[in-house]
Amino acid sequence: MEPSLSDEQILRQSIASIHSHFTPLTEACVVDLAKAATTLRLQKGEVFVREGQFATDVYFVLNGCARAYYLKDGKDITDWFVFENDFIIAINSFYQGIPSPHFIEVLEESILISIPKTEVNKLTEKYRAFDRLEKIAVTQTMLALQQRMVSIQFETAYQRYQNLLTVHPAITQRVPLKHIASYLGITLETLSRVRSQKTI
Amino acid sequence: MEPSLSDEQILRQSIASIHSHFTPLTEACVVDLAKAATTLRLQKGEVFVREGQFATDVYFVLNGCARAYYLKDGKDITDWFVFENDFIIAINSFYQGIPSPHFIEVLEESILISIPKTEVNKLTEKYRAFDRLEKIAVTQTMLALQQRMVSIQFETAYQRYQNLLTVHPAITQRVPLKHIASYLGITLETLSRVRSQKTI
DNA sequence: CGCCGAGTTGAACTGAATCAAGAAACGTGG
């Protein structure tokens, strides 16, 4: 993480990152986006979306990483990981207008920008490029979920873990294994055993 | 199924259905869409997208039902069901530009309209409303996949089957159980047992 | 130093898969 970036710098870097990782935005759109967005600097473990809340913002992770999770019968289940240069939202609340089943927290000291949902909707309405950005993000998420469905449905715990490593090789250095286990739909014990075996 | 609809009628009904089930389209957009679309009348079991092909069209099911499936180690795995008034595409090929891992077939005598991908892209570019339609369809698919992830990850075979029945109460009358089983990520035998038990 | 969260290891258990056999429904041609 860069030491002591100004809000101004964070915003500029985020927009540059959106430009290169998703799609370019027009000048005017960038100006409006910069007005709408605020920066967030969060300490490791800070929970910035809670169960029961209505999604108020979209978040872009410039630096660090975050996870969305929910409580199923009291158990903490990770639903989604996000690393630098990606968006994260309380997906159900945002798109279905319901109270969020998810919590979202950062897993490291992180820098995000936050864009209010109302402003997102205005930007989407006003700028074709921003609308396209949202469509790209949603499409990527849809495809990632479809891949995960196939993986979880017909692969063994070992194969799912290997798949995850090919997508996020360094994830085990950044995320506690218990979160990885629940994301993969297995127990911590099974993940531990799977990690200790070198072959099938 | 309506007896002997004309192509004209099929198109008109499809557009009306898109209007009411998704989002309204402008007059001009409807005119262009009608020019781009063609009608398809398929017999039960007809396969209209094959593995290895590049997605050339988006399909709207006006009447009947269809499924997308792939072969995993020679086994036929259903990935998606679609009933009347919904779209179906070879999702990976369409959005990732790769040869389709999926086949798509109709499970009943069905009426679809088919819109070439090139025309979809033009319509998306030209009409805000059409762009919105695509975004809505993709967002709905994303949310449905997310629900399915949760279901498959932490529910028993019995619960998953019950969930499916709440979403598609009549599915067992229209779709062979083997397809439902693979969709739920269980074997045909397990589905049969699950169906015979009245409680957990 | 001792506690606490994170991860490992072991043993017993279980939900669902696999393998196998048969019953029921379906459709196609004679």
Next chain:
DNA sequence: CCACGTTTCTTGATTCAGTTCAACTCGGCG
């Protein structure tokens, strides 16, 4: 309209991947 083959579905016995419960190790930190 019936007979026959095929596909669809059911039922039973066995096996297995992964869970659960429990005890233990390791590393960091107050």
